[in-house]
Amino acid sequence: MIGQLFTTGIGIYQMYPGDDNKWIAQVDFEDESHAQLGGVKGTLATKYGDNLLESVKTVKQDAQNLGIRMLTLPDTKFKLYVKRLFVDKTEVWKQIEGVAQELDLEVVSCLPE
Numbered sequence: 001m002i003g004q005l006f007t008t009g010i011g012i013y014q015m016y017p018g019d020d021n022k023w024i025a026q027v028d029f030e031d032e033s034h035a036q037l038g039g040v041k042g043t044l045a046t047k048y049g050d051n052l053l054e055s056v057k058t059v060k061q062d063a064q065n066l067g068i069r070m071l072t073l074p075d076t077k078f079k080l081y082v083k084r085l086f087v088d089k090t091e092v093w094k095q096i097e098g099v100a101q102e103l104d105l106e107v108v109s110c111l112p113e
Contacts (some may be wrong), residue, residue: 003032005040005065006071009079009108010056012096014086015048021092022048025055026083027063044068049060052100056080080105 006017007029015022027047045062064068070078080100085092087112100107 004069005029005031006069007043008071009081010059010105011110012052012056012080013084014028014092015084021050021052021054021095023050023052025052025059025109026047027068029063029068034089047059047071052095053102056099056103056105068107077106079108082107082109082111085111 005021007027009027011025011028013026015024024045024047028043029041031040044059044066046059049055055100072078078094080103082096093101099105
């Protein structure tokens, strides 16, 4: 039997090197099935776009509309996972932090050191 679908955060991917500021926001989800943990897994993503805030808002709302539960530990925020950056500059990080602040998310870097 399939259980409740859940996710722990939204991943963001910068799509192109150079001056283009193109983003994809993505929610990876799975189920809380009693028969088999992770029996259902999936991904919900936006098309690439110029506006990071709109991409994150869209995928977050779409996930909620599909009944995907946002799962966090007590007293923690929903996560904004930075999965890919071509341009690792202060301006880009300010943009990411601004999105996180507006949507009450915690930024987590998943970039290689």
